[in-house]
Amino acid sequence: MASPYGQPQPGYGQPSYAPLDGGYPAPYAPYNGPASAYQPGVPPQGPTRGPPTSAPPPASAPQHYNQYTHSQVDMQNGPPPMTQAPLRPAAAQPYNQGHMNMTGPLASYPQHYGPPPPMQQVTNQMTGMQITSGPPTAAGPGYAPPHSSQPPINTAYTAATQSSYTQGPPPASSAPTQPPPPSGPAASQEYYRGPPPPSQQPFDSSLPPTSQQQLTSSVPPPPSQQTFPPSSFSDPAPRLQAPAVSQPQPPFPTPQPAFPSATPSVSQPGFPGGPTPSAQGSFSPQPTPPSSQPGSFPPPGPPPTSAALGQFITPMAQQQHPPATQPSPYHSGPPPPRAQMPPTSMGQSNHLPPGPQGPPGPPGPPGPMSQPPAQPGMQTGYPPQQNGAFGQVRSPQPGYAGPYPGQPNYGAPAPAPAPAPAAQKRLDPDTIPSPIQVIEDDKAKTTEPFTTGVRGQAPPLVTTTFQVKDQGNASPRFVRCTAYSMPCTSDMAKQSQVPLAAVIKPLATLPPDETPPYVVDHGEAGPVRCNRCKAYMCPYMQFIEGGRRFQCGFCSCVTEVPPQYFQHLDHTGKRVDCYDRPELSLGTYEFLATVDYCKNNKVPEPPAFIFLIDVSYNAVKSGMVNIVCNELKSLLDLLPRENPEMDSVVRVGFVTYNKVLHFYNVKSTLAQPQMLVVSDVSDMFVPLLDGFLVNVNESRQVIESLLEQIPEMFADTRETETVFGPVIQAGLEALKAADCAGKLFVFHTSLPIAEAPGKLKNREDKKLIGTDKEKTQFQPQVGFYNNLAKECVAQGCCVDLFLFPNQYVDVATLGVVPVSTGGSVYKYTYFQAQTDQERFLKDLRRDVQKQVGFDAVMRVRTSTGIRATDFFGSFFMNNTTDVELAGLDCDKAITVEFKHDDKLSEETGALMQCAVLYTSCSGQRRLRIHNMAVNCCSQLADLYRNCETDTIINYFAKYAFRGVANNPTKAVRDTLVNQCAQILACYRKNCASPSSAGQLILPECMKLLPVYLNCVMKSDVLLPGADVSLDDRAYLRQLIGCMDVADTHVFFYPHLLPVMKLESGSLPVALRDSEERLSKGGIYLMETGLHLFLWVGASVQQELLLNIFGTPSFSQIDPNMTSLPVLDNPFSQRLREIIDSFRAQRSRYMKLMVVKQEDRTELIFKHFLVEDKSASGGASYVDFLCHMHKEIRQLLS
């Protein structure tokens, strides 16, 4: 490895371009790593290619973006593609999708997909189109034009779905790449002034290669290759070869068409999706190509491609030409952008892709991207380097393939072979449903505030920013359903297999422009409720008999209206005061609870926060103790309160512990705090009452003195053993003694091995992974904590656990209490004060400050016909209906699954009411009510039309993650795949218009289901890599358990943002999570909800580096930095703004990790490129889609 790198580096040293070259190799180096063989090849390539590549790379990277930008910004772009369109039929496909979507969204989803009637089908087709060339065309008239290009692809698909896909994308990629060349130059000028021209030249010289390059450039290829071979597709290798050829060509054509088809406006959104895909597509194809390329293509590259697919060939040629031409048009576009560094690059990239063929430049960029693929022919400029590298890489890859059989991922490996023919041609990623496209479409579609008055209306996606107006149903911020049109009968539900669930986040924080729920006070009488089912007064209650009675919408029981609540009805049968009363007009509101709703019929005491700090050797050494104590001093002013003007009534207490516990008396009358050591951990008790829980303001002096002294006191500690069970017991006992609810903040470092209740031993055993015993590792080690959790819940004692482990701590067991009490677990492995302090402190601050309810009980009532049957989240249940939460904060979501127990009627729809009884942080007892009404349908098509994939994924993830504790992981994965296949097969069978069996047809609303599901399947919990510890898995498992839809979405499909060009006010369009999408010359920001990465390409322009890092040298970037330097330039400011805004959206602070291309840490980053094959054996998106298709076909046959 080293040697290869070393060589490339010299390249860096050289001219400014050097970076590019060097950069590329470097990034790929990782790949190369495996293949020592690469080195030889690389070096020669390096020098020669160096120049060309450099030029192109910039172009390429930008290209992707450019496409977007073009579409958005430049009309020109649009047109050029149009013109090109014909040339690039293949390319059109990818775009089409995008377009389709775009347009579709505007009108309606169905529309998108061309075939108006079979809206769904259309969409499906769109996606499917690619797969089945022939049929799709027919199916989608609207698409016809694109189809033309598609056809080839389709054919390919038909032949072998896979192959077809690959083809599809490649063209797209090629197309984009082409445009880039033009832009490329521009970009190059700025970035790589010298290089651009050369790059082009080189490309020109080897046009074919260029195209290939692009394809190849898309890094993915190498990975893809890897994935393929191992993956279900046993044939991958062959496919790759074949596709390789074909791909390059198709890509080009396709992209163009896409552009044309897409209306300008539409196109924009479309482009983003399209282009990227195209680019990606190109990449993906590339990978395949590379494999093939190495063989025969390099020289013949172009010809072969043509040979492979006559159609394509032509496009290729055309494309090539166009590129040249295009460049100019694009250039025009790009130039302006260029002025703005980032945009230009963006634009370029976009263009480049289209131009790919002609412009070697584009390929160049891609080359870097997809160095591996950089197959000889394809990547002219880059090719040499990349190719060499890749070629070698691949060879090694095969080896990898072995280690990670793709099949394991899929339940059934068999299918792979079948597609063998198809295998020849890989699916073009750009042609398969793109999450980014969908997200962008939805954003574009959502212009109006979302009003909740209409029953069964699906809200915008979680990724879309929108305002909500409560008009009778709960805001989607509180409740999101998997289906907004529920099947009327259980048979339908069973048939469709679509999970019926709602994700409820009862105390969700609303944006400042939305009003928090109104608080209704009905005085001593308390809330008005249905006599039978006890549902609370809500808009679904029908007043009858002149308002003297009301009929419950849930159980139909008629209840007398209490006299003090009586009101006359107007002529429509509505109460006159309907709009004066939140409970009659809103979906969400709160009741003040009466004493009847309080424990022991006693008004609750204000809650208390108890901080329990581990002060063992590790805790002190890591700096944790110091940090916590320091922070608490200021944190105590931020305790939650309802009225910002008032002081918080929350009382606080402090405990430190190692093998024994130290309580502190911080009574305000004391001059100094007093420490009370309790060594009797076997039988925990609270040694003091008065002075333990205190009001912060009264005891401030003493508390500060205490916090000052704790670090000093234990600075020299040599105690390494800790206890854990007694710690929670201590907090619990303290709350019991004070007779209040509250929250424990436990800061803990190590496995509790000291002799005490709840003592644990190290049981991590990697050998169990994959066996039937694996599940035991997710189960608590001892029963002690379950019982303890039960006690905690009874007392309303919520536990938040902050872990700072240096080794195994058994999160699965330690987490039992937090999870059962509605608490959170935070884990900072290998905590170091310097680097992790900020993340921890932000988390802590937020955790302390956030609104939280205590001693809560949640009950979900539904209309007759369905029933809440299962609950997922952090809570405890004593019976089957009451969800008990010792603590419930604003970040916790609970997923509720519904099952039929009778028929529903289309007329009344299905109602649900979630009532949460809780004690607010001021000690007030309240009821928060969320009402939700959804439609019922007797047609499956309606169900599929009103689904929310993100929510379904949320449900699936929670369902699966919970399942791993009881079932073998493999079984859980199989179940997931099966259910997903059944859902899709059911659609295909019942809702889609007839089409070839080889065609993959997806419901519009669920077209992302496969990709997202694949992400779930590849998560560390379900498919652990070799370096993933049991603790990490257990941690994620419980973390996902209480995530809401937005959290799971970004967690499973990270948000990848190119940040080469930034504009204030708007964010750049995100990229798909694939390595192909990355450009060596680019900088990307990735957000997973838990991590934040800033990936820096090796060939990034100095200026950009200067702007961001304050250093012109890539090698001088400190990979350990956790925050960007504060530099006084707009770019830096904007980037930091974006980072801050990302962080603000998440409940947990995301530490920024700067990942330098080819750096060691890149492996971590790549783990989150979820569309690619994962190191732990997870399938790539393309592979998984094929697999899914196969599964569906099996089900259908």
Add this chain to the structure above:
Amino acid sequence: MSTYQEFIQQNEDRDGVRFSWNLWPSSRLEATRLVVPVSCLFTPLKERPSLPPVQYEPVLCSRANCKAVLNPLCQVDFRAKIWACNFCFQRNPFPPSYAGISEVNQPAELMPQFSTIEYIVQRGPSAPLIFLYVVDTCLEEEDLQALKESLQMSLSLLPPNALVGLITFGRMVQVHELTCEGIAKSYVFRGTKDLSAKQIQEMLGLTKPAAPGQQGRPVAPQEAAASCRFLQPVHRVDMNLTDLLGELQRDPWPVSQGKRPLRSTGVALSVAVGLLEGAFPNTGARVMLFIGGPPTQGPGMVVGDELKIPIRSWHDIQKDNARHLKKATKYYEALANRSAVNGHSIDIYACALDQTGLLEMKCLSNLTGGHIVMGDSFNTSLFKQTFQRVFSKDYNGDFRMAFGGVMEVKTSREVKVCGAIGPCVSLHSKGSSVSENEMGIGGTNQWKLCSLDPSTTLGVYFEVVNQHNAPVPQGGRGAIQFVTTYQHSNTQKRIRVTTIARNWADAQSQIQHIESSFDQEAAAVLMARLGVFRAESEEGPDVLRWLDRQLIRLCQKFGQFNKEDPASFRLSESLSLYPQFMFHLRRSPFLQVFNNSPDESSYYRHHFVRQDLTQSLIMIQPILYSYSFHGPPEPVLLDSSSILPDRILLMDTFFQLVICHGETIAQWRKAGYQEMPEYENFKQLLQAPLDDAQEILQTRFPMPRYIDTEHGGSQARFLLSKVNPSQTHNNLYAWGQETGAPILTDDVSLQVFMDHLKKLAVSSSS
């Protein structure tokens, strides 16, 4: 030596010893016939200003089972440099250091006036004294404040190098760490859980995990260091501790209506004992327990926390209705024994209006030589001054306390030791001089006195084992040697040796001599101790019956009478007071529980078995002084006839000091005559008893309850309950005479008692 009186006095002054018989009957049979055993009251550390300790080690008899110390009674061959042990007759050479010895150059221990001699021994490292305060925080605010002040004050009285520690308890038990700066740190134990010593030490961090990685050597110092967290030299933590005490709060746990505060005395003591046991075994230490109420939870609980269930009374105990009694007693006994084994003593300062469980806890002090002080409140001078007096110093400026005492008794072969009664525990050392017949704590010739002071007095009982047919040669002497090793308050290790000898007398021929050698005061006290000792385990009436029988037998033995003629009964002078002592003893709170709570009884008995002869006699028969215009103050009969209107009476019962103004005096005083210059003499009369009382108050430990009352006052009952009820409502013949005040009681008067005694003594049937 003219009279036995003087002889006795002289012996007491010199050796601190008072024998019941100063001539010993020469055979076992005769000895038993004397009724009162050959026994003595021995004050091991009697203050001897004239006795400077010698700075060398005692010379011991070389016989392994003898080891007697060289003493004036030994025969010495100055030429051969050999001495003969007077107990085992072993001939021992003098050690080399005695080479220069001769008739004119004798070491101190051979001089007759040094029959008691003290050696300072330089052996082993001197350990500092340790004072561990164990403080109840379930007190009224006022009480707690007073206690805190007393404790703070006491810090200035402690020897500067003494180690001091603090444990507080209420519902929980807190062991305070004293070294910490800033944050006051304490270890907390649950008040309901009985913990073993090992657990306690582990929880306090006194035991390091069994040598993982730790070499054997470093452990010891570390351990010491660890324990030092809780026990620190006074001079170092003076300020810390003062602050700590200052911040001491009342037990914060709420006590609801109708409940007693939860007081974990048992666990607190167990922790204290465990702490010292682990940290400083066999070092002089004093656990000072301050309690304001009974233990109400956990092991050693005396009463539950329900106020509606009162604490046990004698009535309950007699009816076997005291739920916690046996368990608690057993618990505290176990603690006391552990503590005694380690040489730590436990003081109990109980201040409360109700009982505090002294009955159950008494053994803590009784077995370890600790003090018990009982008062109504910590905010009284009784407590404050008593507590202060614990730290009083002698003429040398040394504290009047010694630790870790071991008293060994060696006897010549005709005598064996039966046992001892006092604040000691047996060391179970079976020497040749141990009798099989046990009296008091027997079966050993060594006793441990964990803590002793100059007034600590043991009753030691002997048995003459010489058979009647092998009489001791005339002119022979029996010898007894007391060897007391102890840790002086200045941390020196010392050995005090007292060797005494008494002549043998043939009871047949020399009964007169023996009778005149009777020390009736000592005998009364020694018999009383036996009685009290029995009373601990036997029913009250049985003890009284036993005492009566002993008295009657004694009277029969030594009385001069004609059979069946009570009127002819006479006792010689040397026995004349003895029946009267017995009369008052029978009425004393040591044997009578009526009108006393179990706690009070325990308290009185505790002090009775440890005070010297004078104090003990006062306890048996209080002293009554009369002040009048008729003459100087004079002692008067402890009799109701002494209660006269124109007198002021001062009664000292040891535990109380009562000044009672006669009816007339009281009226005058009320009229304010003492304020008038012309009645200066009256003022002086009023002042005289106060001054005398003050003098007593100054010296007595524990400080007596001081009562100033007048005839007819409610407090006068203290006086009325003590005087001989010669006039009662039953014998109204006295009415109208100028004979004091009648007592409303059914108790027999001395007169009646004596009449019965005479009758029984002269009766041939008994």
